[in-house]
Amino acid sequence: MNFTLSAEQKLFKQTVHEYSAAELKTRAADVDHSGAFNWVAVRKMGPLGLLGLTTPEEYGGAGVSAFEAALAIEQLGWGCGSTALSVAAHNSLACAPIALFGTHAQKEAFLRPLASGAGRLGALALTEPGAGSDLAGGVKTTAVPEGDSWIIDGSKMWTTNASVADLMVVLVRTEPGSGTHTLSLIVVPTSAPGVTIAPPEKKMGLRGSPTHAVSLSDVRVPLENLIGVRGNGLQQTLSVLDGGRIGIGALCVGLAQAAFDETLSYAKQRHTFGKAISQHQAIQHMLADMATEIEAARLMVYEAAYLKDEGKPFTQMAAMAKLFASQVSERVCYNAIQIHGGYGYSANFPVERIYRDQRLMAIGEGTSEILRMVIARQVLGV
Amino acid sequence: MKILVFMKQVPDTAAPISVKDNQVDASKIDKYAASPYDEYALEQALQIKDKAADTKITLVTLGPARVREMIMQGLAMGADDAVIIKHEPAKHGELVEPNDLDGLAVANVLAAAAKKIGYDLIYTGTKGVDDDQGWVGIAMGELLGLPLVAGARSTEVSGGTARVLRDVEGGKEKLEVSLPALITSSQATEPRYPTLKGIMGAKRKPVLEWDIASLGVAADALASRVERVALDMPPGRQAGRLLLGEPNDQVQELVRLLREQAKVI
Structure with missing residues (x-):
C-alpha cells in the first residue's frame, strides 16, 4: 500500500477542498438551520465530476477509484455534513447498484443522467x-x-x-x-x-x-x-453497503477534521489564566489524541478503499473503517466542544452542528452493532 | 484564434507574510496560488473558447519550479498548453526575494515570449496581488505595440474585433478594439473549477520550459530601474479607547472624537 498522492490526485483533492470551502462550508450553518437542500452547490458538482465519482466514464461518470472517491467525500464532509451525506448516498447507494449490476440499457437510461448532474439526485x-x-x-x-x-x-x-x-x-x-x-x-x-x-x-x-x-x-x-x-437483491444490497461504508468512513474523517480545525484555531486564540488555552497541557493532550485518532481513521478508510480498488475482499476492512471512524468522529467532536467550553455548546460555533451531524454515522449504512457482527463473522470465519 | 494568458504565481492570500531587511521573507510562505486577477483572465479566455472551439489557449508564466502546480491547474481548467519561463529568484543574503525583477524587466521577457509563440489576443490580470503594481500587462502592451484595454470584465470576439465590457465608477463601459490586442482583467464571472476529467487530462497537455537567455532579451532590459528603499508591515492595531463617566458626557466626548480626531462626521 502506498498512499502518496499523484500530482493529479493532489490537484483533485485541492480542487474539491477549495470547492467545499467556498460552496459548502460557507452555507453549512444556513443549510442546517433552514433544512433547505444546497442545490446551488450541488448544481456545480455535476461538471466537476462529483455526482458520478465511481461511475464509469463511458456512462458520463468520472470513473475514479474508491480511494479517490474517499478523498473527495472526506473533503465534502469537511465542508458540510448534510450535503456530503446526500452526495455520498447518491454516489455509493443510488449510482453504485446500477453501475455494478445494471445492464447496458439500464446504465444508459438511469446512470448517465444521475452522473451528469443535469437532473436531480438518486x-x-x-x-x-x-x-x-x-x-x-x-x-x-x-x-x-x-x-x-x-x-x-x-x-x-x-x-x-x-x-x-x-x-x-x-x-x-x-x-x-x-x-x-x-x-x-x-x-x-x-x-x-x-x-x-x-x-x-x-x-x-x-x-x-x-x-x-x-x-x-x-x-x-x-x-x-x-x-x-x-x-439476488439482498446480496446486491449488502455488496453496495460494503462500498458505501468506505464513503461513510471518509465522511466521519471529514467531519472530525472540520471539528479539529475549528478547535485548533480556537485553542490558539482563547486565553485563560494569562495564556492561550493551547498552552495548557490538558488541552494539548486532547488535541494530540484528536489528531492521532483522525489520522488512524483516515488510514483505515484508505486501506478499505485500496482493497476495493485492488479487487480484494474488503467487507471486513470497510466495516472496521466505518466503525472506528464513527467512534473517532464522536470522540473528536466531544472534545472539540469540551475545548470550546460554553461556546462549543452554542449554535453560534460550528462544532455544535458537527457533533449533531456526526451522530448518524454510527447508525446509517450499518449500525455499529451490525458492523461488529460483520467483523466478528469475518474474524471467526463463520 | 490563438490566445495567450499570462499568469503569475503569488503567495496565497492566506499565507503568512513577514518582512525582514526590506524584503518579503519567502521562507515563511507555505502556500502559493495563481494571482486571482490572472484566474479571471483565464476564465475570460475560456469563455471565448466555450463559444469557439477552434480557440487555442496557451498559458505563459515566469517563475521557479513551483509554478508547475499553477500551470497544471490552469490546464485542468481547460487551457490547451503552456510555456514556463524558468526563473529562480536571486538570493539576497540569506533571504530569497520572490520578485527580484522589476515590472518592466518582466514585461520585456514576457513580450519576447509572446512574439516567439504568436497570438491574436493576450490576457493578463490587471495586477499581481503580491507586488500590487499593475504595470506588467500595460508595459507588455506598449512593448508589443498593441492596443490595450485595462480592467476588463468580459470579452466577446467576432471577426477581428473584441468587444470588451469594463466597470467604471458607478457604471459600465463598452469598448471595441481590433485584434491583435492586449486585455487586462479585473473581474469575470467566478473562475470555473477544474473538472475531474480536466485534472486527469492535464498531464498529457504539452508544457514547454524555456530559459530567459533563449528569448534573446538584452541584458539592460533585465536591469531593475526601480530600487526599493523600504518595505514595512502595516502597523499593528492600536488598543481601543474606553470612554468613562456619565452617559451624557460619554456621548459628547464620542461625538467630539469622531469629529475632531477620526474626522468621520
Missing part, C-alpha cells in the same frame, strides 16, 4: 417501518409482475434524498417466503403515480440532507427496471 430505499438491520426477513414491500410491469406496494423509511431524487432504487420482495433469495432491486422514478414522499423527518443533525418515509401504492414500472438477477 436514492436507495431499503429500510421499512419494520425492517432496518434485518432486511432479509423484514422487508414487506412487494413487487408482483403483471403483463410487462412490476406492481409495487409497501412503505419505506429513512430514504435519504427521496425528495431531491429523480429515481429510487427500491428493495422489494419478488419471491414468496423470507429466504435469502426472495428480494430484488428495482428502479422506481419518484414521479411514478402511486409514489408518495412524506415531508422530511425532523432530525437531530444532517438537517440539510432530506430523509423521508416513502409509500408505494400500486406503483407500476416496466419489468426491465429490475437490476441484476431477480432474487
Whole structure:
C-alpha cells in the first residue's frame, strides 16, 4: 500500500477542498438551520465530476477509484455534513447498484443522467417501518409482475434524498417466503403515480440532507427496471453497503477534521489564566489524541478503499473503517466542544452542528452493532 | 484564434507574510496560488473558447519550479498548453526575494515570449496581488505595440474585433478594439473549477520550459530601474479607547472624537 498522492490526485483533492470551502462550508450553518437542500452547490458538482465519482466514464461518470472517491467525500464532509451525506448516498447507494449490476440499457437510461448532474439526485430505499438491520426477513414491500410491469406496494423509511431524487432504487420482495433469495432491486422514478414522499423527518443533525418515509401504492414500472438477477437483491444490497461504508468512513474523517480545525484555531486564540488555552497541557493532550485518532481513521478508510480498488475482499476492512471512524468522529467532536467550553455548546460555533451531524454515522449504512457482527463473522470465519 | 494568458504565481492570500531587511521573507510562505486577477483572465479566455472551439489557449508564466502546480491547474481548467519561463529568484543574503525583477524587466521577457509563440489576443490580470503594481500587462502592451484595454470584465470576439465590457465608477463601459490586442482583467464571472476529467487530462497537455537567455532579451532590459528603499508591515492595531463617566458626557466626548480626531462626521 502506498498512499502518496499523484500530482493529479493532489490537484483533485485541492480542487474539491477549495470547492467545499467556498460552496459548502460557507452555507453549512444556513443549510442546517433552514433544512433547505444546497442545490446551488450541488448544481456545480455535476461538471466537476462529483455526482458520478465511481461511475464509469463511458456512462458520463468520472470513473475514479474508491480511494479517490474517499478523498473527495472526506473533503465534502469537511465542508458540510448534510450535503456530503446526500452526495455520498447518491454516489455509493443510488449510482453504485446500477453501475455494478445494471445492464447496458439500464446504465444508459438511469446512470448517465444521475452522473451528469443535469437532473436531480438518486436514492436507495431499503429500510421499512419494520425492517432496518434485518432486511432479509423484514422487508414487506412487494413487487408482483403483471403483463410487462412490476406492481409495487409497501412503505419505506429513512430514504435519504427521496425528495431531491429523480429515481429510487427500491428493495422489494419478488419471491414468496423470507429466504435469502426472495428480494430484488428495482428502479422506481419518484414521479411514478402511486409514489408518495412524506415531508422530511425532523432530525437531530444532517438537517440539510432530506430523509423521508416513502409509500408505494400500486406503483407500476416496466419489468426491465429490475437490476441484476431477480432474487439476488439482498446480496446486491449488502455488496453496495460494503462500498458505501468506505464513503461513510471518509465522511466521519471529514467531519472530525472540520471539528479539529475549528478547535485548533480556537485553542490558539482563547486565553485563560494569562495564556492561550493551547498552552495548557490538558488541552494539548486532547488535541494530540484528536489528531492521532483522525489520522488512524483516515488510514483505515484508505486501506478499505485500496482493497476495493485492488479487487480484494474488503467487507471486513470497510466495516472496521466505518466503525472506528464513527467512534473517532464522536470522540473528536466531544472534545472539540469540551475545548470550546460554553461556546462549543452554542449554535453560534460550528462544532455544535458537527457533533449533531456526526451522530448518524454510527447508525446509517450499518449500525455499529451490525458492523461488529460483520467483523466478528469475518474474524471467526463463520 | 490563438490566445495567450499570462499568469503569475503569488503567495496565497492566506499565507503568512513577514518582512525582514526590506524584503518579503519567502521562507515563511507555505502556500502559493495563481494571482486571482490572472484566474479571471483565464476564465475570460475560456469563455471565448466555450463559444469557439477552434480557440487555442496557451498559458505563459515566469517563475521557479513551483509554478508547475499553477500551470497544471490552469490546464485542468481547460487551457490547451503552456510555456514556463524558468526563473529562480536571486538570493539576497540569506533571504530569497520572490520578485527580484522589476515590472518592466518582466514585461520585456514576457513580450519576447509572446512574439516567439504568436497570438491574436493576450490576457493578463490587471495586477499581481503580491507586488500590487499593475504595470506588467500595460508595459507588455506598449512593448508589443498593441492596443490595450485595462480592467476588463468580459470579452466577446467576432471577426477581428473584441468587444470588451469594463466597470467604471458607478457604471459600465463598452469598448471595441481590433485584434491583435492586449486585455487586462479585473473581474469575470467566478473562475470555473477544474473538472475531474480536466485534472486527469492535464498531464498529457504539452508544457514547454524555456530559459530567459533563449528569448534573446538584452541584458539592460533585465536591469531593475526601480530600487526599493523600504518595505514595512502595516502597523499593528492600536488598543481601543474606553470612554468613562456619565452617559451624557460619554456621548459628547464620542461625538467630539469622531469629529475632531477620526474626522468621520
